[in-house]
Amino acid sequence: MRLSKLFAAAVAGLLVGACATMSPAERRSADETRCRSYGFRQGTDAFAKCLLDLDLDRAAARRSRFDYPYGFGGPGWRWGRPWW
Numbered sequence: 041m042r043l044s045k046l047f048a049a050a051v052a053g054l055l056v057g058a059c060a061t062m063s064p065a066e067r068r069s070a071d072e073t074r075c076r077s078y079g080f081r082q083g084t085d086a087f088a089k090c091l092l093d094l095d096l097d098r099a100a101a102r103r104s105r106f107d108y109p110y111g112f113g114g115p116g117w118r119w120g121r122p123w124w
Contacts, residue, residue, distance in 0.1 A: 071095070 062070070075090035076082065 071091050071094045072082065074094065075087055078090060080087040080090050
């Protein structure tokens with residue numbers, strides 16, 4: 041009985057997690073919409089640079105989340121912060 045409850049909880053967690061992720065096509069569309077809202081026109085070098093900057097910002101945020109050496113998450117988390 042406990043195993044079936046554990047399995048059901050794991051499946052529910054996976055389903056909720058799957059709903060929260062963006063596909064690469066959705067991410068690209070959101071990035072294009074964001075760059076157009078900044079005033080860049082699609083097909084220009086400035087638009088391509090805007091897309092590149094958004095991707096680089098996302099990669100930097102991912103690195104800072106996973107490579108922070110002082111505990112859970114990055115700066116701003118309570119646990120593991122140096123107190124000096």
